[in-house]
Amino acid sequence: MDTKPSGGEVKRRRRRSGERSGRGLTTASSFLQHSGVSKFAPLVMAGAAALYVVASAFWIYHAATMTGGLPRGLSKTDTRYILGTPGDEGASQWVYERGASTMVFNYNDREQAESILCYAKGTNGGACPAFLGVGINTTEDAIWTMMGTPDRQKYYGDTKVIAYSGLGVQFTLERFAVKGIAFIPVSRPDLTVFQAGRLMFP
Incomplete structure (x- = not known):
């Protein structure tokens, strides 16, 4: 017995399927347009934006206080435990040679x-x-594009140091490329709008 549906039956099934899909879309649209939902939508969006700003601020703070897992504020005792005893233990500056750095x-x-x-x-x-x-070999032009104008620039022979005090970082440049990265105390907590925008929306 041939159970294959006729052409008319196929058309009716497609029509009913389309009606069900249309009803689903209409229901979703009505839900989104409901006064209660539309009233809270801006609040939800504002909350999401605020959460992003807080997360970005934490990310920036974390990056500005940590270098290779070693934070600013680390005690001499902890430094000695992690990296070993330096050559001149009694000095206020400890130097460690670590292979490539x-x-x-x-x-x-x-x-x-x-x-x-x-x-x-x-x-x-x-x-x-x-x-x-921004890492080793990043060009000076790229830094300016990403972070804006530094608030301090100084030359030491063929070396140039640029600092972003609000971020707590300075870069040592040689021949227009980064050779060193220093994490310094934040001396100006505010960022320019340009810097904040670049950091939050890279």
Whole structure:
């Protein structure tokens, strides 16, 4: 017995299926247009935006206080435990040679690391941890594009140092490329609108 549906039956089934789909779309549209839902939609969007801002701020703060897992404020005792005893233990500056990089810790009177510098010995891009996407060999033009104008610039012979105090970071440049990254105390907590926009929406 032939159970194949006739052409008319196929058309009727398609018509009913289309009607059900249309009803589903209409129901979803009506739900979104409901006064209660539309009233809370802006609040939901504002909450999501606020959450993104808070997460971005935490990300920036974390990046500005950590270098290779070692935070600013690290005590001499903890530094010694993690990296070993430096050559001049009694000095306020401890230097560690680590293969492709040199790590320099500057301590305050409380024996806490006030700044941490990582300097690449060669061209190895992974010699030092990057800061918000800026790492060893990043060009000076790229830094300006990503972060805007630095608030401090200084030359030391053929080396240039640029600092972003609001972010707590400075970069050592040689021949227009990053050779060193230092994490310094935040001396100006505010960021320019340009810098904040670039960091939050890269």
